[in-house]
Amino acid sequence: MFSAPEDTYLTLQRESEGVYKEKGSKFLAFAFPVQNEEEVKEKLEVLRKKFYDARHHCYAYVLGRNRDIYRANDDGEPNHSAGDPILGQIRSHQLTNVLIVVVRYFGGTKLGVGGLITAYKTAAADSIANNEIITAVQQEKVKIDFEYLRMNEVMKLIKDYELQIIEQHFDNQCQIILKVRQKLLDELTQKISELDAVKMHVLGE
Structure with missing residues (x-):
């Protein structure tokens, strides 16, 4: 069993596709790395518009x-015949922050529940096989507010911890938004608290 460090997880490198055909039915699988449910909704909406004539969009x-x-969503297929086999593939690879959608075009011949389970499972597995599984690091977004006079001290901390700057605004009162590896957060919070006129707020992922 894979044992990840406390702030890493397995996910997919990029978007990918898979396919499975059986008795005229075509199952098109689409795998996505996603960060939240809002992204899930966006990806589903794009696929529903693109494949508007498909019988099912299971995910x-x-x-x-x-x-x-x-x-897991069966989108009109028999209960547990579509969403669960797709979910099973994500879980068997111990992935997270992943969405897999399988779009089905009906070929006129019913496959039965067993046939559907095989089809959705195989299509989902193919989309993962055509991707790359990576180890990602859990990061938190933080905002640091500080007076301009503290610039050197703040920038030294950013350099020491090799933090990624997302946004920065410099004036008499400065603000920097960064990404911080989760396991470094407590240590960085402590260092920031030792500086005068410097405040840090955690914004989330």
Whole structure:
């Protein structure tokens, strides 16, 4: 069993596709790395517009480093014949922050529940196989407010911890938004608290 460091997780490198065909039915699988449920909705909306003439858009997703946010949707297929097999593939690879959608074009011949489970599972597996599984680091977004006179001290901390700057505004009162590796957060908070006229706020992921 893979044992990840406390602030890393397995996810997909990029978007990818997979396909499975059976008795005239075509199952097109689309795998996405996603960060939240808002992104899930956006990806689903794009696919529903693009494949508006498909019979079903079944999907599953898993979110969060602990893989504790998840959903499986059969979109009109028999219960547990579509969403769950897709979810099973995400879980069997221990992935998170991943959405897989399988779009089905009906070929005129019913496959039965067993046939559907095989089809959705195989299509989802193909989309993962055509991707790359990577180890990602859980990061938090933080905002640091400080007086201009503290610039050198703040920038030294950013350099020492190799932090990624997302936004910065410099004036008499300055502000920097950064990404911080989760396991460094407590240590950085302590260092910031030792500086005068410097405040840090955690904004989330």
